[in-house]
Amino acid sequence: MSKKVVVSNGEGRREAMKHLLWGGAGVLWTFAGGVPRALHLGSRAEAGEIRGFSFGQISDSHIGFKAGAHPSAQDTLLEAVGRLAALKPDFVIHTGDVSHLSAAGQFATAGEIMQGVKRDVFYVPGEHDTIGDGGKLFFQRFGRGHDGGGWYSFDAHGVHFIGLINVVKLTPTGLGWFGPEQLKWLDADLRQRSASTPIVVFTHMPMWSIYPQWGWGTEDAAPALAALRRFGSVTILNGHIHQVIQKVEGNMTYHTAYSTAFPQPAPGVGPGPGPLKVPADRLKTLLGVRRLDVVADRVSLSDSTLAQ
Amino acid sequence: MKFFLRRRRTLSALAAVSVAVAGTAALVRDGAVVAAAAPAMKPAVTITNYSFKPGTIMVKKGATVTWINKDDDVHTIKGTDGPEAFNSPALESGTRFGYTFHHAGTYHYICTVHPYMHGVIVVR
Numbered sequence: 001m002s003k004k005v006v007v008s009n010g011e012g013r014r015e016a017m018k019h020l021l022w023g024g025a026g027v028l029w030t031f032a033g034g035v036p037r038a039l040h041l042g043s044r045a046e047a048g049e050i051r052g053f054s055f056g057q058i059s060d061s062h063i064g065f066k067a068g069a070h071p072s073a074q075d076t077l078l079e080a081v082g083r084l085a086a087l088k089p090d091f092v093i094h095t096g097d098v099s100h101l102s103a104a105g106q107f108a109t110a111g112e113i114m115q116g117v118k119r120d121v122f123y124v125p126g127e128h129d130t131i132g133d134g135g136k137l138f139f140q141r142f143g144r145g146h147d148g149g150g151w152y153s154f155d156a157h158g159v160h161f162i163g164l165i166n167v168v169k170l171t172p173t174g175l176g177w178f179g180p181e182q183l184k185w186l187d188a189d190l191r192q193r194s195a196s197t198p199i200v201v202f203t204h205m206p207m208w209s210i211y212p213q214w215g216w217g218t219e220d221a222a223p224a225l226a227a228l229r230r231f232g233s234v235t236i237l238n239g240h241i242h243q244v245i246q247k248v249e250g251n252m253t254y255h256t257a258y259s260t261a262f263p264q265p266a267p268g269v270g271p272g273p274g275p276l277k278v279p280a281d282r283l284k285t286l287l288g289v290r291r292l293d294v295v296a297d298r299v300s301l302s303d304s305t306l307a308q
Numbered sequence: 309m310k311f312f313l314r315r316r317r318t319l320s321a322l323a324a325v326s327v328a329v330a331g332t333a334a335l336v337r338d339g340a341v342v343a344a345a346a347p348a349m350k351p352a353v354t355i356t357n358y359s360f361k362p363g364t365i366m367v368k369k370g371a372t373v374t375w376i377n378k379d380d381d382v383h384t385i386k387g388t389d390g391p392e393a394f395n396s397p398a399l400e401s402g403t404r405f406g407y408t409f410h411h412a413g414t415y416h417y418i419c420t421v422h423p424y425m426h427g428v429i430v431v432r
Contacts, residue, residue: 067380067401101382101398127421131384131398174424214358215424272358274381 053157056089056117057202057290059239060259062128063110064100067275071283073100073261074109079306080260080289081116087291087304091119091156095239095257096126096167096204098142102133107141122154126204126239127167134168151182153189159294160193162186164203166218174215176205178224187227198233198297206238208247208254211267216241228252233297241267242276243286244303255301258288352376353427355383355399355419360427369431372408377401383419390415390429 058080065073084092094114099106107129114121123142125135135150144163145152153162164186166176178186193199201207207225209217218224228234234252242259243266262275263286278286288305351373354361358379367373377383377399385396391411398421399405409415409431419425 101400103398128382131382131421132395170420170423172418172423174422213424215422272379272381274358274379 053159053295054087054089054291054293055156056084056087056092056119057095057237057257057292058084058092058114058117058260059095059257060097060126060242060261061094061110061113062097062100062259062261063113064103064106065261065275067262069280070262070275074113076284076287076306077110077113077260078116080287081113083304083306084289084291085117085119087289087302089117089119089291092117092121093161093163093202093237094121094123094142095202095237096124097128097239097259098123098126098138099129100261102129102131102135102137104137107137111141122161122163122202124163124165124203125150125167127170130168135165148181148185149179151185157294159198159200162189162199162201164201164224166203166205166207166221170215171219173212173219175212176203176215176218176221178218178220183220183223183227186224190227190231193231195230196232196297198235198294198299199228199231200235200237200292200299201228202237204238205240206245206254206256207236210241210245210256211273213268214273216267216273225252233299235292235299237292241273253299255290257290258286258303258305260287260289260306263287354378355425358422358425360417360425363426364428364430366430366432367409369412370408370410371431372406373429374404374406375399376404382421383425384421385417386420387415387417390417391431 061077062073063077098110122144125138129135129138139150143150149165149168151163151165153160155161164178164182166178169177169179171177205218206216207218207221229252232251236252236254238256239259241256242262242264243256244258245256247254263278264273265276284306286305288303291302293300351365351367351371353365353373353375355375355377356379365373375385375396380401382398382400384398385394385405387394391413392409392415394407396405409429412431415429415431417427417429
């Protein structure tokens, strides 16, 4: 059983329900009842005292990535961190591939740059963070889990957050894999929650099959999703594919995220999932960060690119 | 790496000579080898478009196989089956890795970052 990491003793969920706040840049997409709805930012859904609860997502910073004239991953992460800090989330999650080659120096650089968000950051590793050592260096610097293989959960403002790890052992076909120990832990962790508790799951590789030929999925996601299905609001956040793809399935919404380093091709387009070469003036339209606003059991997403 | 590259050049030269002498897998014109089909001549595997090319190569015992990463992404080499265990560090774009096979047998290997990438080395 994991120890709980308490992010904030702030307002309870009932209190949060009284207030609605939409913030960030661009357009907010809400997923109430499974139906996506756009709200222009700056509008407030309810007058009165404003107390928002929000968090940020940043992903696939790939510190150490180099490719010709491509801007350094350090520079684009710095820019992304600046944008995320300006969105003023309460805390931030990083959905993996912090480094490109799992090198100690790359983790150190990433950690230093991420301090720029001036918020608590909750990390899960990507497969680029576990090369050669199963994630040992990653967990030394960014680990939160106290038991098992580094997975963990915490509560914030009445929402239960779960950081899962599906990259330490990939399947022979390249898919992510949780493994029975982690699934057992997840089951026990969820069993303590009432079905009305909003759940946010974050893990690196997508928990639904986006393009399995490129390893864009998690082989044993089904039992995890089955354990999550009884909850009224489940938001699943992933990285790995360096683009935003979303899916709604009942009360469960799935969202992949932009990278801060380089884009990847659309699923199955081209010979492989390698870095997508785009004109320099287009690159920043394909890199970005995300702010998520939680109101009651609704999670609203706002993706901002580095070009905005 | 420098040491390894020197060894590789030497091995390639030796392989070329032996094939030229045997005359079985090379075209010999005016005493120079101009084309060769024997995979043992150049025990090298190119990593491109998320695959190992050629997917299977045959080498002699004691030969050093070189993998060259020509993808923009990072790859690794890890033996999954065979008489010896071998494992590369993370190979950035443009870098290479060499391993000398001392025991005959069939070696299967993968990239641990993209395990759907498979290759085979047959050592005789």
